[in-house]
Amino acid sequence: MDVDVFVTAHRAEWERLEALLKRRRARLTGAEADELVVLYQRAATHLSVLQSSAPDPALTARLTTLVARARSAVVGSRRSTWRDALAFFTSGFPAACYRTRHWWVPTALVFTGVVAALGWWIADNPQVQASIAAPEELREMTRPGGAYESYYSSSPAAAFSAQVWTNNAQVAGLSLALGALLGIPVLWVLLQNAVNVAVGVGLMAASDRLDVFLGLILPHGLLELTAVFVAAGVGLRLGWKVIDPGPRTRLTALAQEGRAAIGMAIGLAVVLLLSGAIEGFVTPSGLPTWARIAIGVVAELAFLAYVFIVGKRAAEAGETGDVAAADRQAEAPVAA
Structure with missing residues (x-):
């Protein structure tokens, strides 16, 4: 033109x-x-x-x-109200999570498989363990009251919870923000996290203390990792839209999916705030292991019900997680 x-x-x-x-x-x-x-x-x-x-x-x-x-x-101009926030958390956010399930559910499955495989490889190979740290350091990390256990009580609960929330929110934010770069940085973030978890699994399993490690990581880790998976799945989906925008123009597709991703960043920050509170107050508590894990399982099931029941209904009603139609820029028709 x-x-x-x-x-x-x-x-x-x-x-x-x-x-x-x-x-x-x-x-x-x-x-x-x-x-x-x-x-x-x-x-x-x-x-x-x-x-x-x-x-x-x-x-x-x-x-x-x-x-x-x-x-x-x-x-006319319109100011956001508490009603907008309520609508976002009761329909927009869960619908956006539900719509992207075909990306983050496989991400979760692959991540879990990679962690299991790497953890088994580390636990079964003393040479690999020796390449991670010296024998004295490994014993210090995995012994009762060692680094892996003391980590969760290294700071006051409130401060530790805030620190964990900030770190996890940054990971989720990076996954969402870097998705437009064909999703490649998102895969790198996921790999780093998978390796970190696998090292803990492998070293504690080699010391016959895997049950202790799982008792420490599962209470908060279920919800925390699910939020990371959702962020990563959305980031990968955003990267795919660069390659295949469908019937929309590439710019329009990125704008629509990007707006939804920004909204999801806000929603996931709230989810990670909850997982951070569990990690700060429940994980290091004196509760029995079964009780701590039960709290984590309940929080995870509540989030999944929120997505697959509330989110499914909202998505079927036409909710996408994007801003309201009245607040979007007008678009020219595009031939399919």
Whole structure:
């Protein structure tokens, strides 16, 4: 598309729209208000065409500003309310988790398989264990009251919980943010986490203390890792949209999935806050191992029910996790 010809053909409409927006402080006539709406719709279509066919940064920025001003004039501004937050957590977030299940459930299964295989390999090979640390260090890590056990009581519960939550939120955020890079960084983040967990499994199993390790990691780890899996699955899905955007333009697909991913980052931060609280207060507590694990299992089952019952219903009702239709930028039709 020839941008200069496009600008020449539509400049008069944009200038008229700007003139009407400047006059908005004065009262517009009925005909002028109707004209404002029509010109806003045309400008939104022009912007969509430019973004998909001939992205010119300066022209796109000008039209984006113009369309935003016109949109505000036509539909008015709206402030987020507690009702929006309630709608997000009762429909938007669980629906987004449910819609991406075909990505994060396989991610969880593969991750678990990799951890099991690496853990078994480490536990069964003294040479591998020796490459991880010196024998004295290994004994210090795996002995009763050693590094693996004392880690969970190394700081006051509240401070430890906040530290864990911050770290896990960063991992989930990176998985979501880096997904657009074809998902490759997401795979690297997952591999690092799988290796870290597998080392603990392998070393504690080699010391015949795997039951102790599982009793420490399962109470919080079930929910924590599920949140990481969801973030990673969404990141991988976002990366796939770069390769195959479907019937949408690549830019539109990334915008829609990216907005949903940002919302999921907020929801997952809340989930990780809960898992961090469990890790800070339940894991190092004096409760019996079965009770601590039971708390973790209940939290995990509650989240899965939230996704596969509440989220499924919301998704079937048309919820996608994206912002409301009224808050989205208008798009030009795209041929399938």
